[in-house]
Structure formats: C-alpha cells, structure tokens
Amino acid sequence: MSRMPRRECSRVAQKKQFKEPIGALWEKGGATTIERPAIEKETRSKEDLDLPWLVIVHNDPVNLMSYVTMVFQRVFGYPREKAERHMLEVHHKGRSVLWSGMRERAELYVQQLHGYLLLATLEKAACYGDSPLQ
C-alpha cells in the first residue's frame, strides 16, 4: 500500500528562487552565476508537534475475536496476550487505543487496519482524553 501524503496544513513548502548572483567563479576567463538553491521550509504547528496521535479500534460485532487478535499481532507485532487484551477491550468497552505516537505512523497503522477490514480511526490524544495503552 502506498503511503498517504501528509496534509497540506502540516507542511508548508515554500520554494523561492533567487536569480541574483550570490557567488562567482572565474571560469574560462568569465564569471559564472550560481543560483541560490531552492529552500524548502517545513513548518508544523506546536500542536502538531506536541500531541501524540492515537490509533483506536472500534467494536464491530461481525469481525471474529480470533481474527481481530491475529490482526493486532500482525500489524503491531504484539504478543498474543497483549493482542487478546486489546481485542477484549474493544469487545467490552467498544474501543481500545492500540498505539500512540507520531501522526504519520498512526496513519499507516490505520491504513493497515482498514486493509484487514477493522473499524479503526486516528485521533489527537488531547481531544478525547484517552490515555494510550502501550
């Protein structure tokens, strides 16, 4: 599966080309103009940098418990006991936080979980007051 591109709002790429000479070399008896390199400026809001993102799996009465456990083991590399604990939390409480961390990785995990047809979402930690279970 291909990686999902980052949101525009989290990355502002500004390319500025400066045509004025910033240096000169004597070559073949003449001056050579060197263009200033393109500057890629990457900005992220403080909020984006500070808050972890949560990967949450929601309950679905159709998916088999054994299947969900297997998916957690495969996607997150969790041992069977931990995968089962999360599966049971999904089953009894309706949802479970499977992972927390950087947004890009969280998106990738959600994509993988959707590939296995689980109901998964990513949420910003502070928005919903979840404590990540690692």
Add this chain to the structure above:
Amino acid sequence: MEIRRCNDEIEISELDPFLAELLRQIPASADPKGTTVAEQRLFSPPAHETETDLCKEWKLYVEPELRRLFQTATETVATDLQQLNGSEKTLANRVLRIPWKHADAWLSALNQARLVIAAKYNFSDAELGDHFRSPIGSRRDLSLFQVNFYGFLQECILREVG
C-alpha cells in the same frame, strides 16, 4: 464437511451441493456495489468528520488502494473456486483445495462477504450470535446462515494459520 491441512494446502472435503453453492457465492457476496451501507462499512472514514482534510485525502489516495487490495483477494478466491464449477449433481462430495499461500486472501474475502451481508441486512448482535437458526425460511435467514458459515470457515483457516 471436513477441513484439514494437507502439506501446503487447506482441504475442504465432503462438500454437499448446498455448502458448495454458498462457497461459490463468496466473491459475489463480497461485492458492496449498489449498497451504500456496505460501501460505508468496507471504506469507513479514518478519523472524525471534523478532520476534513485527512478524510478527503484518504478518499483520494488510500481508498483506491484498499479497493484494489480487496478485489485482489476476491479474485484469488474466485480462481480457487473454479474447482467447484460444474452441475449441481457433480458437486456432491466435492473437494476444494486452497493453496496455503492463498489463506490470507480467503480470510479477507470471507470477511468482506460477512461484513457486506451483515450491513445489507442490518443484523442485530443477537441475530449474529444465533448460530442455530435454520437457513430455511427467508432470504434473511439464509443470509444469516451464510455469515455464520463464512465465519466458521474463517475460524478454521485461522486455526491452521496458528
């Protein structure tokens, strides 16, 4: 019906015509086309609707990938099911051999089919937990039986996957 692992294959033997027909319906049942609720279930949003940019980009870039992934799985299963082609009479006591490397495709296709059928009929938790309802009665009963039968097959494959 008997399911066992033989070397690099999963063998489903002693298939009666009714179960063989249910197996043949997996690819068609897994197709959510024309049913909005089923489409919504297979391609659920990745975040709360307030994350508009993320949801928009997901539809644009990730959803087509997921569609391809699901389609590949059902195509693999459809190819394996060609072993069951033939008249109803010749389907008696047939054997279906699933190559071991196709196990993931089968798990996916069976899951797709179960989710699509359950979404179409909006089965309740109680109905989904009723494993003893007769398939004879209504189209709804037959579909519920189909969901449970596919679930049973998933369990068997998962057990073999270990």
